[in-house]
Amino acid sequence: MNATRQAKTGDHPRARLLLRLCAALGGGYICTVALTTAAARFATLLGMPRSEAVYLGSLLALPLYLVLLLWSFCEPRLWRLYGLLLGGTGGGLLLQALLNAAPAGGR
Numbered sequence: 001m002n003a004t005r006q007a008k009t010g011d012h013p014r015a016r017l018l019l020r021l022c023a024a025l026g027g028g029y030i031c032t033v034a035l036t037t038a039a040a041r042f043a044t045l046l047g048m049p050r051s052e053a054v055y056l057g058s059l060l061a062l063p064l065y066l067v068l069l070l071w072s073f074c075e076p077r078l079w080r081l082y083g084l085l086l087g088g089t090g091g092g093l094l095l096q097a098l099l100n101a102a103p104a105g106g107r
Contacts, residue, residue: 016078024072027085028065034092036061041099 040057044050068085075081 019078020072020081023078023081023085024069027082027089028068028072031068031085031088031092032061032065034089034096035064038092038095038099041096045099045102 036057039060040053043053043056048056068088072081072085075084
């Protein structure tokens with residue numbers, strides 16, 4: 001019965017694991033890059049020198065990626081995982097676009 005239901009819905013554990021692995025590694029990386037570059041750009045607008053802002057963004061990237069990677073395997077629902085990763089990436093890119101339109105305040 002269980003094998004018939006799995007074959008009917010296409011809900012195989014290996015496919016789910018592969019989707020989760022792709023989301024964790026690829027989606028987590030892209031989301032981390034989008035959010036940390038937006039944070040570095042925001043820090044330059046607050047008056048921090050550009051080199052220090054990039055360094056701060058790089059320091060924030062490692063724990064953020066680690067949290068996203070671990071959360072990707074703890075989250076029971078794939079749609080919620082993909083939604084958060086896409087939302088975080090879109091939010092980071094939107095924030096970058098808005099911050100690039102503002103005048104630069106860094107040195």
